[in-house]
Amino acid sequence: MCNKCNTSTLTRRKFIQTTTLAGAGLMVANSSNAAAADKKPQNIKTRGYAATDESGVLSPWEFERRPVGDDDVLINITFASICHSDIHQMKGHWGPQQYPQVPGHEIVGVVAAVGKNVSKFKVGDRAGVGCMVDTCLECEHCQGQGEQYCPETTFTYGYPEKTSPSGISQGGYSTNIVVRDHFAVHIPDHISDQEAAPLLCAGVTTYSPIMRADFKPGDKVGVAGIGGLGHMAIKLAVSKGAEVYAFTTSPDKVNDIIAFGAKEAIVVDDLSKLAPYNGTLDYMIATLPVHYNVAAYAATVKPYGFYTQVGMPERFELTMNAIGLSFSRANFNASLIGDMQETQDVVNYCAEHNVLPQIEVIKAEDVNKAWQNVVEKKARYRYVIDASTI
Amino acid sequence: MCNKCNTSTLTRRKFIQTTTLAGAGLMVANSSNAAAADKKPQNIKTRGYAATDESGVLSPWEFERRPVGDDDVLINITFASICHSDIHQMKGHWGPQQYPQVPGHEIVGVVAAVGKNVSKFKVGDRAGVGCMVDTCLECEHCQGQGEQYCPETTFTYGYPEKTSPSGISQGGYSTNIVVRDHFAVHIPDHISDQEAAPLLCAGVTTYSPIMRADFKPGDKVGVAGIGGLGHMAIKLAVSKGAEVYAFTTSPDKVNDIIAFGAKEAIVVDDLSKLAPYNGTLDYMIATLPVHYNVAAYAATVKPYGFYTQVGMPERFELTMNAIGLSFSRANFNASLIGDMQETQDVVNYCAEHNVLPQIEVIKAEDVNKAWQNVVEKKARYRYVIDASTI
Structure with missing residues (x-):
């Protein structure tokens, strides 16, 4: 499909505004102040796709969001995309979960109501939600270092959330979401909802x-693992002027990788394929969300260079060979999403520089098959759920 | 014992010069050119303590060194100290080994013969040998980046070495060693043999x-694991002006740690003891040669700070929690010994600044008990074998 066409989105948006909202028990289409509209705020009815146990199989679930608080926005979701993290967490790879749980932290939609203190958004604005929906907003992390490091961060799904009727945050594979305004970002006019969604995490x-x-510009940057995150990493590094070397285990991604702007696509069917690049890269980012030979990949950066892990494997654990790492002298670090300013920045940057994810829009009923494809490395490169099909 | 007393060393050195050499089948006491002394060079007889299987139990072994080549020095060993690495390698923790194998890569002694090309040393000089005994000397690593990274490095024991009669390099728990002159360093006058030995690796x-x-100066530096390496790390960081925070699992090391110059000794009997230091340290070095919670320790460095691993655990593997590391934003790296210039530098620096290891001299026959103590964290802080007892 043409993923730059917004026509169906607008139709869908209108559909959601008139139908989902009506079903949500909160008539706010013509109000910018939800609290004032109803002195005894009611929970908001929602439909989503939830996992009910560690099998991770998703099925339709009707649940409720909290009422729109004074600092909140209600967003009627148009698109939510699929991140490998969704799968890991629903399957308990990162620890035991409370079920039912609705995954999804790459969310775009239309603001349908705002609390009385909210000036950042008005009804009808497009808005995006990423991996966080609340923090303390007061600690040193929230005040500058990055809200994602706040000890009280509520991530978008599966985290204890007192205000949530289910007791935990519930994610974006659903028809609407209520979040504090600080944790929603604006979507610029010149990017579609479905292309903006993957920017919120990937x-x-x-x-x-x-x-x-x-x-x-001109420096050599490696990207390891060319999936949802990796293909964005290629495009972003290219946009910053890098000569990009992309390492993949999927031979049939080579043409895509070159089309994304990479200088070379290296098929790592054996770790020996990395050796010619040892000590050559100025920086490397690894998106692999599985266990792998970190030291072998890290050896490709120049001595004392930096290597950043962003993919999160099962149990969040990575095992590395310390002596291998000592030979390469690489500095290994891990990076956790980005702060809210960066979340707004990336959407603006990608819209402005036409750095867009390659997506495939799917119906909600196909989500389990899509997840299977993600696990089997068949995604090209981000599945985006059309929320009007939920 | 008084480990600053050199008297017994001198006696021992004289003893070795007169007895071991005589037994080595190479009379070079009055010659600076071994090759010239014998046109058909013979192997050099040696006694050592070797492991014979993965039990790692050491027992006396008579073996041979290669004849002194044109670029070699023969060193009659006076002292060799015990590194946890010796134990790991002999027990096969780092991979299968060839036996018999003599460990030891913290070696000090007296030059007893030099090859015809050698001008760096003369007979009678004190000399030290660390973790390497040969490299190609020509590659970019050998030419400046660090000989330890040369792909052809022969480490001091257990590495294939064509010139060795046993086929592998044999280490310093022995009466003498033959090495290329580049891989021996001078021992300054104002440091004893036994105190210099641990400097060659630790x-x-x-x-x-x-x-x-x-x-x-004044910055906060953490040291994790206070054994042979850790106690040197404290002293070295203190000598560079740092305010040192030492993390140990041994409560009975606290007084020693303060005596070494640390600002605080933190007993990590539970990982929660690390939490008050999270985000506070300007740098941290970890000497722990076992599996441990890397991310929990790394969290003590300031965001985007550096954390260096020097201890090498079993299989060289360290497992870390990637999301934990992402929260701390620490840069994790591993460091492998040092290059030959640094090896000379550290001996000079420690002699000049009186930065000395705390040692306990033992007889060779007590080496197995000493190893057991190292494993049980009972060493205080480096056992040094008196080679005259071999």
Whole structure:
């Protein structure tokens, strides 16, 4: 499909505004102040796709969001895309979960109501939500270092959330979401909802370390793992002027990788394929969300260079060979999404520079098959759920 | 014992010069050119303590060294100290080994013969040998980046070595050693043999990253694991002006740690003891040669700070929690000993600044008990074998 066509989105948006909202028990289409509209705010009815156990199989679920608080926005979701993290968390790879749980932290939609204190958004604005929906907003992290590091961060799904009727945050594979306004970002006019959605996690997670990395135009940058995050990493590094070397285990991604702007696509069917690149790269970012030989990949950066892990494997654990790492003298670090300013920045940057994810829009009923494809490395490169099909 | 007393060393040195050499089948006491002394060079007889299988139990072994080549020096060993690496390698923790194998890469002695090309040393000089005994000397690593990174490095024991009669390099728990002159360093007058020995590995392994680390006087530096390497790391960081925070699992090391110059000794009997230090340290070096919670320790460095691993655990593997590391934003790296210039530098530096290891001299026959103590964290802080007892 043409993923730059917005026509169906607008139709869908209108559909959601008139139908979902009506079903949500909160008539706010003509109000910018939800609290004032109803002195006894009611929970908001929602439909989503939830996992009910560690099998991770998703099925339709009707649940409720909290009423729109004074600092909140209600967003009627148009598109939500699929991140490998969704799968890991629903399957308990990162620890035991409370079920039912609705995944999804790459969310775009239309603001349908705002609390009385909210000036950042008005009804009808397009808005995006990423991996966080609340923090303390007061600690040193929230005040500058990055809200994602706040000890009280509520991530978008599966985290304890007192205000949530289910007791935990519930994600974006659903028809609407209520979040504090600080955790929603504006979507610029010249990017579609469905192309903006993957930027909220895959985009910011690669944008943050790539923009912070100390490489200049013409420098050599490696990207390991070319999936949802990796293909954005290629495009972002290219947009920053890098000569990009993309390492993949999928031979049939080579043509795509070159089309994304990479200088070379290296098929790592054996670790020996990395050796010719040892000590050659100015920086590398690894998106692999599985266990792999970190030291072998890290050896491709120049001595004392930097290597950033953004993919999160099962149990979040990575095992590395310390003596291998000592030989390469690589500095290994891990980066966690980005802060809210960066989340807004990446959307603006990608819209402005036409750095867009390659997406495939799917119906909600196909989500389990899509997840299987992600696990089997068949995604090309981000599945985006059309929320009007939920 | 008084480990600053050199008297017994001199006696021992004289003893070795007259007895071991005589037994080595190479009379060079009055010659600076061994090759000239015998046109058909013969192997050099040696006694050592060798492991014979993965039990790692050491027993006396008579073996041979290669004849002194044109670029070689023969060193009659006076002292060799015990590194945890010796134990790991002999027990096969780092891969299968060839046996018999003599460990030891913290070696000091007296030059007893030199090859015809050697001008760096003369007979009678004191000399030290660390973790390497040969490299190609021509590659970019050998030409400046560090000989330890040369792909052809022969480490001091257990590495294939064509010139060795046993086929592998044999280490310093022995009466003598033959090495290329480049891989021996001078021992300054104002440091004893037995105190210099631990500097050849424990010293340089901590000296190299600490001197390269970007911290200023008054900055806070952490040291994790206070054994042979860790106690040197404390002293070296203190000598560079740092305020040192030492993390140990041994409560009975606290007084020693303060005596070494640390500002605080933190007993990590539970990982929660690390939490108050999270985000506070300008740099940290970890000497722990076992599996441990890397991310929990790394969280003590300031965001975007550096954390260097020098201890090498079983299989060289360290497993870390990637999301934990992402929260701390620490840059994790590993450092491998140091280059030959640094090896000379650390000996000079420690002699000049009186930065000396705390040692316990033992007889060779007690080596297995000493190893057991090292494993059980009972060493205080480096066992040094008196080679005259071999």
